[in-house]
Amino acid sequence: EDQVTQSPEALRLQEGESSSLNCSYTVSGLRGLFWYRQDPGKGPEFLFTLYSAGEEKEKERLKATLTKKESFLHITAPKPEDSATYLCAVQARTGGFKTIFGAGTRLFVKA
């Protein structure tokens, strides 16, 4: 069964303290892995799509990487406005258009 597990559940950082969020996945042939940001009471906001192991993408203070079993979202020198829940999701090649989400990592960045 396709599965996505994110860790940690919650992460508290001081402003400027870099860290990484983990997304482990089990999928029958990966079509794509996605990172989203979700603010309270809002819809997920697209950040990155990764397609194959070794791929990396960057956007401002965020960098996403992908291996055959997991993905990392690295946050460099975070600011309070980076506080949000970060969601990882996958699509399998055999899963049609079904996207499977992890439970997310709640990030709190303190000034």
Added chain:
Amino acid sequence: EPEVTQTPSHQVTQMGQEVILRCVPISNHLYFYWYRQILGQKVEFLVSFYNNEISEKSEIFDDQFSVERPDGSNFTLKIRSTKLEDSAMYFCASSEDWTLETQYFGPGTRLLVL
């Protein structure tokens, strides 16, 4: 920047009543989706829709749910007879085509069934 819109933002209904949640996807997108998120839980896939028909649905999407694209812009989710456990945030999403899996989400409709 184009965005997915959803109405209403909040809906309160009595158990057993029918509700229709509405979405306007991004205009050049061809693939449409509904998800739900029960408070404090994961985002869950409900259904995907392409070329005026359902392309995939989850086990959650049973006979009480239906989707429709009644015109060239709207995409709706109907829940025929609401249950207490249908209370959740419902998100609509759209994507440009099958080769681009990136889905853009709307702000959601918070449904409360009493």
